[in-house]
Amino acid sequence: MASVKAPQQKVILCGEYGVGKSSLFRRYAFNTFVSSNNRKSTLGLDHFNKEYNFKGKNIKLQLWDTGGMERVASITSSYYKFAEAAILVFSLDNPASFHILSQHLLDIVTYAENAKIFLCGNKSDLVTQAPQVTDADMDNFCEQCHNLISVTYKTSCKTGEGVEEMFADIAQHLVTSNRSRIELQQLTEDDNQQQQNSFKVSLPEESLEPPCLC
C-alpha cells in the first residue's frame, strides 16, 4: 500500500494580471527575475515540479501559472481542478489588486473546493513608509473570508525575499494536512472497491510496433 513516490500536489497561482504571478513562478522554478519591460508576458510558463522535505517526509509541489488567461478574465475552470492549494497573489503597491481578491477567492472555492488557500502580498520591495495595503487590511480580509485562508506571506520577486520561504512553508502545510487526507481517502476507497482510479494518458510502454527486420 505504501508508496515510495513523493505525493504530488498541484498548487495554483491566482490574482489579477500584473501582480507578479509569473515572477513568483520564475523565482520558484529558476530563481530568476525578469523585469516587466524585458519580457513578453507569461509566454511558455506552464507548470513546474519541485521536491520539498519536511521532517523526513517528501512532498512534490507542482506549481501552475495561469498562462496569462486572466488578462481578459477568462481562466478556464479546469485550471482549478485537482488543485490542492491556491495562492492568492496581489501587489502590495496596488490596492485595487487586493480589493478584487474576493472575486478570485470565489472562483477557487467554486472550482477547487478542497484547496488550501494562502495569501501573498508581492512586490514588498516597492512598499514605502505608508503602505498601500496594511497588515491590518490583510488580517481583516482573512477574517471576512471565515478563515478560509491558512497563512499570509509577503514576498519580493525582485529581491527574492520571502519567496522560497513561502513555498517551503506551503509544502509543510500540505504535508501536515496531507496525512489526514490520505488516511481519509483510504477509508473511502475501502468503501467502493470496484471504483478504479483516474489516470493520465501517455505513450504505450513498448511504443509503436517492433521495427521490421526485412
Place this chain on the structure above:
Amino acid sequence: MDEEYDAIVLGTGLKECILSGMLSVSGKKVLHIDRNQYYGGDCASITPLEELFARYKSPPPGEQYGRGRDWNVDLIPKFLMANGLLVKLLIHTGVTRYLEFKSVEGSYVYKGGKISKVPVDQKEALASDLMGMFEKRRFRNFLVFVQDVKEDDPRTWKDLDPTNTTTQQLYTKFGLDKNTQDFTGHALALYRDDDYLNEPAMTTIKRIKLYSDSLARYGKSPYLYPMYGLGELPQGFARLSAIYGGTYMLDKPVDEIVLENGRVVGIRSGNEVAKCKQVYCDPSYVPDRVKKVGQVIRCICLMDHPIPNTKDALSTQIIIPQKQVNRRSDIYVSQVSYTHQVAAKGWFIAMVSTTVETSNPEEEIKPGLDLLGPITNKFVTVSDYFEPTDLGGESGIFISESYDATTHFETTCLDVLNIFKRGTGEEFDFSKVKHELGDEEQ
C-alpha cells in the same frame, strides 16, 4: 483587441480549441473569441445543474439531485478511443497533463431486444452469446486474420488483397452471417450505416484494429472518458494555445466578419476591429457559408441507477446497429456517472443519440430509451448538422463541420487536421511542439 493577428478563431468548441492550439504552437499570433461567457460552445459540460435545467426551460431541479455544482453535463456524448487520434493529439501537444481519464467499463451491442458484451478477442468470441457454435469459429478465424494483417506487408494478406476487395467480399470469404457482419461493422469497426460494405476491406480492417488496439491499452473497453466531463478537453487545448501566446476573450459578440475583395481582413465587435489574415470558426459564426446536411437527436437522461443488464457498470456504451431496429443509421447509448465527477453522488447520466431519419425523431430513439430503466428527467435536443460551403481558399475563412452522431472523436480530429491543412497548406507537424513547458511527467 485592436491589433493585427495571423489568425482569429471564433468559438471555443473542441475543434476550434485544437486548431487554436495547433496554430499557436506553429508560431502564429492567435486571437480566440467566444460569444459565450464559458469555454466549450456545444462541447461544454454544463454546470451547475440549475444551468442545464434553465437551458431547457425546465423548472429548477429539486433537492433529490444533490448539489448543483457537482454536476457537469455534456451536451454532446462522445468517448475517446484509447489508441485514437485525439489521444495522439493530447500526448503530442502535452495537453494530456491537464486531464485525467477513466476507462469506460463496458461496451455492449444490441441484438434481438437484449444487449450483449462486444466480443473482441478470440476468447470472448468463443464465449459470446451473439453467435451460434459454428459461426463463432468463423468469427474467430476472421479476427485472427484481421489481427495479423499489416497494411504494408502483402505476405500477411493471405490470398486476399484487402486494398482491392470490398468489405462485403471479405465477410463472404470468411462466411460470416448477416448478424455477425452487423455487429462487426457497427460495434467493432464503428460504422454508422451500411455504406461501408462497398468500401475497401483494408479500411474496415484498420478500424477493427483501432478498436482492439484501443482495448489493449487500458483494459475493459476501448474507450476513455475525462474526469469532470468532455468540457475539459477544449479547455485543455485553450490553455495550450494561451501558453504559446494565444489571446483569449470570452463573452465577446462578433458583429461582422470584415472582408475586402472577398477576402477576410478582420472581425468587428461593437466599435472594435481586430485585423487578421485568416478566420477559423464553427458554423454558427458564418450561417451564410454553411449548408444544412442533416440533423442529430441527442437525449440527456438523468437517472439514479446504472443501465440494467450491464453488471452495474459505472460507465457504458451500447450500440444498436441500424438493422436491428429497421433503420439506416445506428442508435448510440452512452452512460457515465458520479464517479467521473459529472453528477452528484449516486447519479448517472445516460445519453441516447442518432442521426435523424424521420419527422418524429423522439420516436426514433425509443429503442435506446427502453434499455435505460426508469429515467428521472430527460432533455431532448435536435440539432442541425452543417457542412461548410466555403472551403476557405478564396476567403481565408476556415469552417468546421458540426459534431456528428459518432460516439468517438475520430471524425472530429480528421476534420481538424483537414482544416489545418487547408488553412496552412501543410500537415500538422507534431514535432513542432517542444516539451519544455515546465517539468515533464515521468
